Every structure is written in C-alpha cells, then in structure tokens.
Amino acid sequence: MGNYPTGVTVVTTVNEQSVPLGLTVNSFASVSLDPLLILWSIDKRVSSYEEFIKTDKFAVHVLASDQSDICSLFASKGVDRFGNCEWKLSEHSLPIIAGASGVMQCKTYKTIEAGDHTILIGEVIDIISEKKEPLLYHRRKFGGIPENFYI
Template identity: 80%
Template sequence: VVTTVDEHRIPLGLTVNSFASVSIDPLLVLWSIDKRVSSYKSFIKTEKFAVHVLSGDQSEICNLFASKGTDRFENCEWNLSEYNLPIISGA
C-alpha cells in the first residue's frame, strides 16, 4: 500500500501490484499506478509518499486499499508521520 496526502492534506492510498527497489544510494523505489485511478493526479503532484509492506495477517488492509467506494482511512488504524504522511498501523 502506498499513501500520501493531497493538496488539502486529505490522506490518499492504494494497493499497488508492483514495487521494486531500484537503488540503495541514492534511495530509489519504483511502483506503478494506473492513470485511471481517481488519486492519480494527486500522486503525480506529490513530492513524498509512504510505502507500506504488509504482513500476512493484513490481507484485509490490502483488500481495503484495493477497493472502490469506501473511506479507506476510516476503516483502518493509521496516524500521520513526522513528514505528514499517513502511516498504516502495523505495516
């Protein structure tokens, strides 16, 4: 799951189906997003995001952030990091 906030500081997140480490120095990661996703423009504009690696018992979080028509952050435990990014508890 990748999360960020939009220009109004509203948390956004989605389950991504590809994630890769590109480089350790400098730290670079690669993940993909479908241009048709409603949060696409916000993710393109953001300068920072959080990547969550979920445990095996967090499949409900994976499904939640992959679903449409639900308030994802209302339905999971999370808080804001020191960088004002939404961080999912237990990830």
C-alpha cells in the same frame, strides 16, 4: 503475470487539502542503494492518479501476512479507506498504516510515463521496520511465507 509471486504494498500520501489518499500496489521494486531509491507504478485511470503524480512525497507500506484485509480495503472503490483502519500522520506528514511489516517514506525523485501507467521513483528518507512476515500475492490469492520455506 499472475504466476509471478509478489509482495503487497499500500502507497499513501496526502493531497493539497491534507486529505489522506492510499491504494494497494503490487508493482513495487528496489532501484538503487546509493541513493536509496524504490519504484512503483500507478494506472492512469485511478481516481487519485493526478494527486499521486503531483505529490512530492509518499509512503510505501509492505503489508504484513495478517493484513490481507488492509490490502482489500485499499483496493476497494467507494469506501472510506482511512476510516476503516488504524493510522497516524508521521513526522513527514504522511499517513502511516499501523501493523505493516515495513514502511518506506519517500520524496518523489522522478516520474516516468510507461504506457497506461506512470512509474514513480522515490528516494527513501525514512524506514520503519517491524519483525513481521510479509503478505504475498500469487495466482489471485494472498498468503504468508510457508512454514517450511526456511528449511
């Protein structure tokens, strides 16, 4: 699976006490255009698993090529993730991390059990898009799109 290049996302939500939660995710895909649906999956062993499964909304951040530090931050354990990055609550009361290439705010549409993960399908209710190159992950390394890619 490490030989398959992917984009890198951070998924955020708030728990019942309005505390922001977030984690790095590379299992992200488009599902449908009508309605506009996306999916991502969460490992059942993640400490915030129950809170993400219970939430009725979440935001998926497509990280920009200069955000490998954000990727590492939200993949780390035992750190104050939101205390170490710039973010704000959106009009949908979701934590939005500054500088992302794009953000899709979603309401939870469906969850599907799949082995040691659960797939969360979200209906996109708002999109924030910036003109930034995405962060890519391939063979355990991060990078942007090569300069000669568009030739």
